[in-house]
Structure formats: C-alpha cells, structure tokens
Amino acid sequence: MEQxxxxxxxxxxxxxxxxxxxxxxxxxxxxxxxxxxxxxxEVIPVYSCHAFRLDEHLRRLEHSLAAIRLVNPYSLEQWRHxxxxxxxxxxxxxQSIYLQVTRGVARRDHAxxxxxxxxxxMMSTCLTTPSxxxxxxxxxxxxAVDFRWEHCDVKAIALLPNVLLRQAAVDAGANEAILVRKxxxxxxxxxxxxxxxxxxIHAPPKDQYMLPGITYDVVLELAHQYxxxxxxxxxxxxxxxxxxxxxxxxxxxxxxxxxxxxxQPVGAGVPGPVFKRMYALYQSYKDTIMRxxxxxxxxxx
Ligand code: PDD
Numbered sequence: 001m002e003q004x005x006x007x008x009x010x011x012x013x014x015x016x017x018x019x020x021x022x023x024x025x026x027x028x029x030x031x032x033x034x035x036x037x038x039x040x041x042e043v044i045p046v047y048s049c050h051a052f053r054l055d056e057h058l059r060r061l062e063h064s065l066a067a068i069r070l071v072n073p074y075s076l077e078q079w080r081h082x083x084x085x086x087x088x089x090x091x092x093x094x095q096s097i098y099l100q101v102t103r104g105v106a107r108r109d110h111a112x113x114x115x116x117x118x119x120x121x122m123m124s125t126c127l128t129t130p131s132x133x134x135x136x137x138x139x140x141x142x143x144a145v146d147f148r149w150e151h152c153d154v155k156a157i158a159l160l161p162n163v164l165l166r167q168a169a170v171d172a173g174a175n176e177a178i179l180v181r182k183x184x185x186x187x188x189x190x191x192x193x194x195x196x197x198x199x200x201i202h203a204p205p206k207d208q209y210m211l212p213g214i215t216y217d218v219v220l221e222l223a224h225q226y227x228x229x230x231x232x233x234x235x236x237x238x239x240x241x242x243x244x245x246x247x248x249x250x251x252x253x254x255x256x257x258x259x260x261x262x263x264q265p266v267g268a269g270v271p272g273p274v275f276k277r278m279y280a281l282y283q284s285y286k287d288t289i290m291r292x293x294x295x296x297x298x299x300x301x
Pocket of ligand 1: 188190191192210215216249252
C-alpha cells in the first residue's frame, strides 16, 4: 500500500468474501484484472445510507458479466446484503460504492482459465457531487472522436480510451469529453449526454456505443412523468453546436449543465430553464429515496 492512499477515516473494504481494512486488501499481480483489464465494475451512489437504484445497478452488472462470459459470483440477495453491510461499515451518509469483478488469478494466457475463481472487490468513498458553484454556472466540455470499441454498453474495467479522452478534456481546461462516432453523439468519457433544442430534450437511444446509464434512465423517466418534450433518437454531431442546452449525467455528477463547448458558450452560456427544471426534479426524486421511498412519486412537481 502506497503511503497516503489510505484515507484514515475510511471504513473497511470488501475482498473475496471478507471485510478488511484497505491496507490489508491485496490482490495477486497475476489477477486478470491487472494483467488484461479482464473484468467489469459498477459505481453506485448512496444517499442517506440508501443505495440509489441498487437493483438497476445490479441488473447492469449482470448484463456486463454475461457479456464477458463470467458467471455472477453472487445472487442478487447476496449482493444487496453485502452492499448494505459495506454502507453501514463506512462513516458517511452519502457514499459512492465502487465494485469490480475480475476473472481472477491465472497463469497469463489470453484465453479463459479452465477454472475461474473471480476476484470481487468493493470499496466506499464519500460521495462528492458537483459543487453549488458548478451546478449554478455549468461545466465545460470538448468534443472528441469516440475511438472506443464496439461494446460500450459493457461496464468494463478496461477504460484506457475513456482515461485518454477525459484527460484530453482536462488538458483543455474542461471537465468532460463529449464523444462523436461517425457524425453521431454517443456519450461522454464518463457520463451520458443530453441536449435541448427549442424546448425539446434530445437523448441518443441506448445501443452498443454507449453505457446504459442509470442516471440517464432516471432523467428519461422524470421527463416522461412530468411530460417534458422528449425525443430519444440518434443525435447528429451538428446539433451539439446548435444546442440551447447540453447536460451530462452520471451517478457522481447527477445532472450537470455543460455551458461551454470547445471554448464557445452553449446557448446563453448559463444553465438553461429545462436543465433547472430537470435538476430540481432529480433532487426531489433523491429526497424521496432519502425518506426511504423508492419509485417515482406524483408529489414532486
Ligand atoms: N461512470 N457513460 C460512461 C462511459 C460512464 O463511465 C458513466 C458513469 C456513465 C453514466 O452512468 P451512470 O448514470 O450509471 O453512472 C455513462 C462512472 C460514474 C465511473 O466510471 O466512475
């Protein structure tokens, strides 16, 4: 364990069936996650000790595992139980749970080992959502060519393209790279992207070129429930430059306006009215979770 990597106030982490202090959690250098990036992951936000949309995250994990032909090492009930325990063992009300499953330790060979013993790791950190300043002023983004693979719907731990793309954004003084594949919007390097034109919310449909975001689903559900004009259809790159509003969504960024794109203002250069409405709806929806209720409620308009 490198010095300084262990947050002293953090609670235990979970590794292969046991909770333990972070500095006791060790994985072999022959783990296929380390050698090949052969594994999948989830990031689950926790509000007031309630895991947000837990079953949806666990369903997506199931999808990712099936896509890389790895048997889910735990039942849904076991995952729910272990995640609940991890939340209780950590000191924060709002947390971000990171979990990953790799194809485990084996002699280095690209092909699957004959016997697979997956490595399961989970940790919690304090959830840091965008500051009030960022919510009020919006973030900046760049556009970039989406040079990732053909299975972006799988939440794979092999994130080198996403790492390079987001670093390109950071190098340009922006916080996200908005990705374009053959002239069509896909998503962000670490978020889903929406835009608004003439009062209509536009979202690219789920396909193999984007991660099916859990936050994306909540935004679509809220738009349906509150009858906000919505179009889920392929979004041409050109629309990004004509948009009145652009938003990014993710479990850690929630819903965040992008107010500068490639150094130019988006629309009026401030978070727009449709964003403000969706942001308020999203925060109210979160409140219902904090009160222990799940599901969309009719009383948050
Ligand atoms: N990433 N697209 C990509 C490529 C992502 O990495 C993420 C989130 C999303 C949004 O998905 P969700 O709404 O389920 O968080 C879309 C997480 C937060 C991460 O890698 O840290």
